[in-house]
Amino acid sequence: MLLSGRVWKFGDNLRSNYFISGKYDPLGRAGKFAEMATHVLEDVDPTFVTRVRKGDILAVGHAFGTGKHLDGPVNAFKELGISAVLGKSFSAAWERDSINLGLPSLVYEGLVEQLEDGDTLELDTGATVARIVNKGVTVPVNPVPDGILEIVDAGGIAEFTARRLGIVNKPRVAAH
């Protein structure tokens, strides 16, 4: 998978409700992800949703994504076109949910340390170097296991499983 986009850099220990307040959980439960997406970071940086572009990348610190979130924030990020969350470490539930929903949340500890807000990153997740394009710098990285990329490339675990079973997964009737 080739990631290429503007980096949005954040710090350590950010709970999932840092990005979307828990008061919008009902939107998540109702499957209203487009509406939920309009509220991302509104308490921290209300301009974020107008400035973020398809393909942009979040770079987060240690212990990202703790707290109860169900799948609302992950889907809101996907709505905004965020292509990946690169982190130093993740809450286990966040990491698993994210990959299962087809949004790669990947550990790149050394790379995240070097990234600054506003950088342009080019990263082939199967490769051993990443490029910080605006600085002309390459950073060595560990490649992401193929198995993770297969799940994400399929669009998430539902789609991946459907392929494995040789079926087309008919759409769900009810949202949540």
Next chain:
Amino acid sequence: MGQTMTEKILSRASGKTVKAGDFGWAKVHVVSLIDSIHFYDFEFFDRNGVEVWDPTRILFSFDHLMYPQFGLGVAKLKIIRDWCERHHVPKENIFDIGRHGISHQTPAEDGWVLPGTVYIGADTQAATLGAFNTFALATLGETAYVMATGDTWFLAPKCVRVNLTGELPRGVLGKDIYMRLMKDLGGKLEGRVIEFSGPGIATMPLDVRMAVANGTPHIGALTMVFPADRIVLDYLEGRAREPFEPVEADADAQYEAVYEYDLSTFEPLISGPDDPTRIGPLNGAAGTKVDAGYIGSCSSGRLEDLALAAKVLKGRKVDPSVRLVVTPISTEVMKLAADAGYLSTFLEAGATVTSPGCGACFYGNQSPIHLEDGQTCITGSVENWPGRMGSNKAHIYLGNAAVVAASAVEGRIADPAKYLG
């Protein structure tokens, strides 16, 4: 090179040698589901004509129950029974009303949770079963797909080791242990598996170990694994449905970090109000007036919790301004509590006892706890974020079952030490 318990279980389940950082697919031993079927794609099978990989290894526990806004409501439990019949899940695999209990408890009671295997639970607190030397994973929205294929993906996590020495003090329960780890090691445990070692484990009843592992989602870890010692093996004697082979960490297993803890230094802790990350000593919250106390849920509804609460309440009365509600975690625990006289003690003291299950932990449910605006509750249950037990203008503190009982007697958050003798 030596392996952790996690690496050994995942190696066995995936058929290859696994070390931290490896990706693989692990065959699962059992899948434990709940009655809240809406948060995973329950209709996946009928909609697509797909069968479950092994219907004899699917379990349903009717535990959230009776709350139609979030789930089926009792009348619609038939949807699950009919599905089970269609998909050949044996009737005895449904922990239906009359033998019901929380999905993180009933599988263990019924011999489905075996050392050395991969245990899957649909619900958030599934890591609880790591107390049985399993790799216990909560699969949430992914659960239907695990049921279809009989395996689940893993990216083998880093492991940390918590080495326990000393003796667990009277009046300290699993809640206090996971809260201390959360407070001390926040930022260092997220995404990891916590493996336990050391002679202190033998002083921890199984119920305490389960309550520790139950804290996994709060900590942000992936799961926790305990060794299978004499206490675990004795519990499984006569219960285990199949032969099993426990795993032990090798002496040269690679841990990211090792943390040493003397159990005798542990004390009751309080979390909140209204925020599970706000953890402090009991005396920091002592004296706070309470309107309600709750003992129950997969964090504090086990026999050990009820026993300690009964010790506090025996011969005493709940303060008239407080309502104290007790929900045993399962029908089996309720029967044992009745046999031991604990239920009589609770009723004599002026507490009430409700049907097994998630009870008041699940949005206040239909429990007589249901918190109203401005009320304060001290609870042994899992969550204390606003709205969890009723009104989102109520305040919730988390504490162990003995603390809840003592607080109910005094009408304010109180230290149970004086009541435990």
